[in-house]
Amino acid sequence: MPTASPAQVPGTQTLDRTFALLRAIAAAGEAGASLDELCAQLGGTTSTTYRLLQALRQQGFVRPGVERGRHVLGYELFALGAQAGNPGGLRDLARPALLRLAECFGDSFFLLVPDGHAVLCLERQGGKQPVRSYSEAVGGRIPMGVGQGSQVLLAHLGRRDCRDILRHNAATLRLDYGLDAELIAASLPSVRRLGYACGLPDRRLPGYTGLAVPIVDGAGQVLGALSCALSRPRMTAARRQALAEAMMGEVVQIVGSPSGGVVAGG
Structure with a gap:
């Protein structure tokens, strides 16, 4: 039975965007990244990027930065990384x-x-x-x-x-x-x-x-x-x-x- 390519797997596009979002936030360092900056860098719509950020925050993978409106990586990534x-x-x-x-x-x-x-x-x-x-x-x-x-x-x-x-x-x-x-x-x-x-x-x-x-x-x-x-x-x-x-x-x-x-x- 033929296997589907990554592009054909349902939800893969969302996963790709999510991973790209995490990498962009990581690249921003301690200063964090704003919603507008992430949209401009990744090319997604504001609503889609916002929903992904909210989902990542709920799971602990993203948290608010020191400056209001900016986002940094969450501690859950550290916990997973320590095990991996x-x-x-x-x-x-x-x-x-x-x-x-x-x-x-x-x-x-x-x-x-x-x-x-x-x-x-x-x-x-x-x-x-x-x-x-x-x-x-x-x-x-x-x-x-x-x-x-x-x-x-x-x-x-x-x-x-x-x-x-x-x-x-x-x-x-x-x-x-x-x-x-x-x-x-x-x-x-x-x-x-x-x-x-x-x-x-x-x-x-x-x-x-x-x-x-x-x-x-x-x-x-x-x-x-x-x-x-x-x-x-x-x-x-x-x-x-x-x-x-x-x-x-x-x-x-x-x-x-x-x-x-x-x-x-x-």
Whole structure:
């Protein structure tokens, strides 16, 4: 029996508008978005957009902003996101590890997970040293292939998945970051051999580097990565070795927790 395309499924258009509305409100940040701004941005009628906003408010997905007449994301999204962003308890297990690493080295550390053609930041712990990073905050996404976190994740994905992802992202990597997808692919055997990745230089953040180690399950499926970011002058050979050993050690502790279910990759 043939399946209907998304456009043919009853209610799909309303769902698409609702999701677009939530993304537009999210993009407005703390200031929020007004009804007129949302209508102008999304192209819907005032009455339809108003009804969707009211429905989202009733469900807790949207709430009034500080300024009258403006709308911001509701706390229900945070509650759902906290559950979605903790697969197998990984976020809870990684949080104390990130804190210990940041206190020890003074750098910023992240928990990253693969999310389709992107890498998503599930947790972040800032260090004493100022740093810029691609994932500026929890929930931030970057194209797979950018930075040491995505490099180590790609190295532990299946060859077909890795090839498809890099092919899909090739134009973005080249135009936005000055990265060559073929060079990224060529670096992955070395990453698998070493057990960690240091990323490839790009035009966005040329003054920064980092190191990432993988977290994979017993079947070899990659679950995420611990990653750090620091300025290039701070990444000496000795520091690279110390970071790799400490981060791999933290992954071993995550693996050995009562929640279990994950093992260190390398």
